Amino acid sequence: MSLIRGQESAKRGLEIAAAGGHNIALYGPPGTGKTMLAKAFQGILPPLSDEEVIEVTSIHSIARTLGNDVIVAPPFRAPHHTASYASIVGGGAFPRPGEITLSHRGVLFLDEFPEFNSSVIDALREPLEEKRITIARARGSVTFPAHCILVIAMNPCPCGYGDDRCTCSAARRGQYLRKISGPFIDRIDVWVAVSKIDYDEFGVESGRGETSETMAMRVEKARSLQYHRCREHDVKEKCNSELGVAELEKVIPLSPALSSFFSATAERLGLSGRGYHRTLKIGRTIADLDGKEEVGKTHILEALQYRQKII
Numbered sequence: 001m002s003l004i005r006g007q008e009s010a011k012r013g014l015e016i017a018a019a020g021g022h023n024i025a026l027y028g029p030p031g032t033g034k035t036m037l038a039k040a041f042q043g044i045l046p047p048l049s050d051e052e053v054i055e056v057t058s059i060h061s062i063a064r065t066l067g068n069d070v071i072v073a074p075p076f077r078a079p080h081h082t083a084s085y086a087s088i089v090g091g092g093a094f095p096r097p098g099e100i101t102l103s104h105r106g107v108l109f110l111d112e113f114p115e116f117n118s119s120v121i122d123a124l125r126e127p128l129e130e131k132r133i134t135i136a137r138a139r140g141s142v143t144f145p146a147h148c149i150l151v152i153a154m155n156p157c158p159c160g161y162g163d164d165r166c167t168c169s170a171a172r173r174g175q176y177l178r179k180i181s182g183p184f185i186d187r188i189d190v191w192v193a194v195s196k197i198d199y200d201e202f203g204v205e206s207g208r209g210e211t212s213e214t215m216a217m218r219v220e221k222a223r224s225l226q227y228h229r230c231r232e233h234d235v236k237e238k239c240n241s242e243l244g245v246a247e248l249e250k251v252i253p254l255s256p257a258l259s260s261f262f263s264a265t266a267e268r269l270g271l272s273g274r275g276y277h278r279t280l281k282i283g284r285t286i287a288d289l290d291g292k293e294e295v296g297k298t299h300i301l302e303a304l305q306y307r308q309k310i311i
């Protein structure tokens with residue numbers, strides 16, 4: 001992360017995503033470093049637990065992606081948008097895990113997201129929710145784990161500009177935007193714009209940014225607060241992003257004042273029920289990074305900044 005100059009708001013978004021296990025989208029014109037940021041994301045995730053090491057290593061040994069190595073870091077998988085359906089979802093006569101399973105306990109990165117085939121995008125929707133994928137075969141079905149954080153990167157429109165310089169036809173633009181709407185895209189919690197770098201920011205004197213290690217330490221601390229809170233409320237240990245609607249009231253109670261402020265704001269912004277819950281979970285993650293026991297107004301206000309604004 002320290003090698004990527006600037007892009008502080010994108011880095012903040014990635015830190016929140018890592019801390020709460022939230023799926024994240026990076027959008028902006030080509031050449032702004034979206035891919036580099038996504039790759040650096042892996043480095044701020046907590047290391048795998050002993051149990052996860054066994055899980056992930058077994059998957060990769062079935063898939064024969066490694067020799068006899070034991071995998072101790074969260075995997076990072078970045079299939080190309082031309083990759084086959086079976087290679088991403090999984091399949092074959094003797095079903096093999098696809099990229100969604102190979103990224104279990106790690107990161108699935110879909111660069112140039114709108115270029116992916118619609119059938120692949122549709123097939124990934126359920127596993128993102130269920131954290132596992134079932135591949136149906138004539139002689140029975142196979143279920144593989146698929147618990148990952150999804151990172152997508154995309155241009156604002158096919159030509160890349162997305163502003164008044166845009167040369168895309170209305171039809172092409174419409175087709176592109178349809179790809180990034182609907183139920184799949186609704187699973188993405190955090191949206192961050194990655195903009196062109198202002199080089200004046202980086203004089204010779206300007207030091208390097210924060211290292212991945214520093215960010216990873218904050219992420220790990222925020223994770224342990226989440227697990228601790230779950231245990232306190234008799235909920236299975238999980239990240240904020242994974243809390244169900246019923247669990248939210250128990251695990252993330254809001255003060256009456258904050259609750260009425262948030263409801264009024266949500267109404268004014270036209271947030272859906274899902275949008276409300278999503279914002280609440282992100283707000284909780286921000287408060288965890290802040291080391292705060294209670295979610296405050298500033299946490300909710302920051303969380304609201306990460307909703308999707310490009311369509």
Ligand SMILES: [Zn+2]
Pocket residue numbers: 157158159160161162166167168
């Ligand atoms: Zn365009």
